[in-house]
Amino acid sequence: MEETTMEGGGDHNREMEVAPALIAVHPTHHSVAVAVGSDLRVFDLQTGNPISLLDDSSEPLHRDSIRAIRYGAMGKLLVTAGDDKLVKIWNTDAWRCISTVSSEKRVSAVAISNDGLFVCFADKFGVVWVVDLDGFHENQALASKKAAPILAHYCSIITSLEFSPDERFIISADRDFKIRVTLFPKKPLDGAHEIQSFCLGHSEYVSCLAFVCASDYPEAFLVSGSGDSTVRLWDITSGSLLDTCDVGAEAGFLESNGKADEYGPAITDLCTIPISSLVAVAIQGLSGVVLLSCNLADKALSVSKVISIKGEAFMPTSLGTSSSAELLWMVTGVSNLQGFDSTSLARVRAISGFSKTNPDSGELDSIVLEDRDIPGGIQLLEKLQGSGSIAEEVFLAAAETVKTAMHNLLIKKQYSVEKREFRKRGRNDRKTKH
Template structure:
């Protein structure tokens, strides 16, 4: 009973997320069930309008479309909401059968894919949504693929639009070719394979994905981060591993004297479009590191700051990061959020030196103190609050990503009470 109570408590903690408009027009932060948006052009906060009252539970994924015209949020309330970024009205709402863990948007902004907690990926056509209507349209999604009851941690479409790539908690990356997705969403894929990226271990999940697109390669390369402190470069079209960066081996991690045998997880990745810079957020480490071309710790160690999410705009040389966690027992306004920015995060930055990339002071952050007040709801945050938030962040990440192990009796009990067969895709591996 005590173990179940602890698991229930941990499940109620969710990490803060950040997403930047591709043209650097706005920045969105989610914590708990709330979404906070700051308009960088008008230097003011934005009010989101939803006739259905917005999200009712923790948000687990947020994202702008490539053109920035729509913003998508989804999470534990089994809702996927599509927002028009010109009016910030909710124009479409989709109900999922299970809790949503990841989302992706096609290049043309016509389709939204989302993954639920049982590993099924769905697609919904939002191309005909009327952005001028004050009432959101309710859409039904179609299942298109499955990871067979494994939590999907990230979804990404390749830059050329030919593949959808999904990462899961069971150390796998799956690549699906989508030649007919925009014509017939329920078409069975003609090409599908898994990348066995990691050896089996509770801590070796795949946590995040990002694409980079050098000028001479339209289809780009795939970068993945995982629970064993590695960042890996892939040719996703062939499934070939091109390079592995072991963060610990690079000397970027500093021991805190506790649990040295367990390497901290990579929790998020953000890359410049050409891949000249890749920012890696590390769990249990007060830093964001940069790879390549120059390794280095780029955050002040004096603060107990553990980034939970990082994001950037290809048109603006700043990396944004957020730390925060929310419990459903506290109101959204009480949830601690800390937003920071790092300058010099730009494509073709190969000639830059380490000292040219640094953490901006609060007064120098784009949007200034008005942005921080809107996204954080607090301008002054004490050291003790940071420590408490850091512990909550660790719990949230562990609960979401690290696979739980149950006894044989417990597994059989869970199977009898499970109702996850409905809607399973036909292409399970």
């Protein structure tokens, strides 16, 4: 890998960083939340109205890009976190921030235990922290909460966190190709010291995790997406790799914008469809999603369908669905896009029909909804996307910007001996002598 030019100033590079738009869906489809840059936008699907968020602090909701957004399994909590080193916990009944937790480093991933008692978040130094929500009341702010370290990867950015459906394990993935399965202890504030397994096999950073569940297989199986363009199926108890699907090749997507992709199309995000054994996969450069079929009996993954979004450059940066899987929600967008008037771009689309099968072809009768057919319609889009129309070339530029930013952040850089010495001299975290 070629070396990049030596960095001049860290502050300048921080200002140029971009963040992809993120989407999260309430588990019972009550609301949809989108984060783009430091903006957090929520729409109430029950009342058909945008939601105003309440935060008793005098500061903005977030001062820097939001990097993680997650509803709890019961839908009572929403957690947001990011580059401002703040983890905000929202009560979704009153839509009030009930607690703001400070992180030592920028936050890269969050997870909420299925019982809603613990929030975990990971930072870019490789540490996973836990916050105890004991004493949570729906209409009352929590007392000042502090996070306790629970586990750590070795100085590697943690890209994704998940609790297993039975809450026995917390799964963490990082940029060094590792997936770690850790027993979640009864007293997590004392740390999680027992590792169940490592799931090893990816050849690039692991970008996303999700669980595939079925009534016949209560233990569930883990699926992971990666910068190596594959989705892999795992038995987390043993750490065994059950199957690998090269999504880019299987979907016939080997090139981006008409030219060969130097690094291969990375998996941007994936989302399991609860009412089926399907996994929706977003790939860099693909305008649409790939649906994978997960055969749990045979422990195999295969491409079921490629759903293309025609007529616009829509390359999803994040996916979400509810437990009923009425719709697959998608967002594309980016913050801090240089050279354009709008610095925070977002476009929301939805796909329906996961429970319907075309009798002629035997395939799912999934369709991409028109804007007017999306729940909440134009009012929802105005809230989640922001006002004003955005030209197609802007979203093409945004997709390339996200791709470059993801590569620069997660692909490990190789340095010569001379450059390593140069970087050491410029470090600002050396201990001072007294």
